[in-house]
Amino acid sequence: MGYNGDHNLFVKGSIRDIAYQDSGLALDFYKSFNTTFHKPQKYFGHLEDLDPEDFFLCDADGLEFSNALRMSDYIRWTGDLGGVTQLPGGTYMARCPNGRFWLAPSCRHNSSECIPLLAAGNGWIVDAMMQW
Numbered sequence: 001m002g003y004n005g006d007h008n009l010f011v012k013g014s015i016r017d018i019a020y021q022d023s024g025l026a027l028d029f030y031k032s033f034n035t036t037f038h039k040p041q042k043y044f045g046h047l048e049d050l051d052p053e054d055f056f057l058c059d060a061d062g063l064e065f066s067n068a069l070r071m072s073d074y075i076r077w078t079g080d081l082g083g084v085t086q087l088p089g090g091t092y093m094a095r096c097p098n099g100r101f102w103l104a105p106s107c108r109h110n111s112s113e114c115i116p117l118l119a120a121g122n123g124w125i126v127d128a129m130m131q132w
Contacts, residue, residue, distance in 0.1 A: 007125050009117070009132065019043045035106075035113060044115045047101060056122075058096035064123030065094035065102060074130055080105055083130065094130070102130065 011027045019025040025040060026032050033040050058065040068091035071084050075092060084092040094102045107114035119126045
């Protein structure tokens with residue numbers, strides 16, 4: 001890559017190539033995902049394509065979405081109180097409207113325009129994903 005990195009997002013090469021050939025959209029460049037100017041979501045699956053039963057509930061024990069420290073850090077860094085639910089005792093967990101998928105602030109008004117980003121295991125690096 002030419003630089004060191006700890007966490008990254010990747011777009012499948014065939015999808016990247018189709019988008020570039022179809023519309024000149026460079027999905028390997030972050031500014032191409034600005035939906036004010038482009039429609040990158042047409043090259044990806046949609047949230048409604050996913051079967052919710054294939055995913056953990058956000059409030060399941062041991063998941064990163066219910067990690068009080070990570071969610072407190074998210075609030076501190078973003079100020080996004082709409083993305084969390086305060087629990088009795090003052091801790092926070094991610095707010096998942098359907099119980100399984102957290103929505104970024106830009107997706108809460110219309111999730112059909114958003115690109116799903118999935119985490120492995122118990123929500124590996126979900127705290128970073130929530131800010132991406």
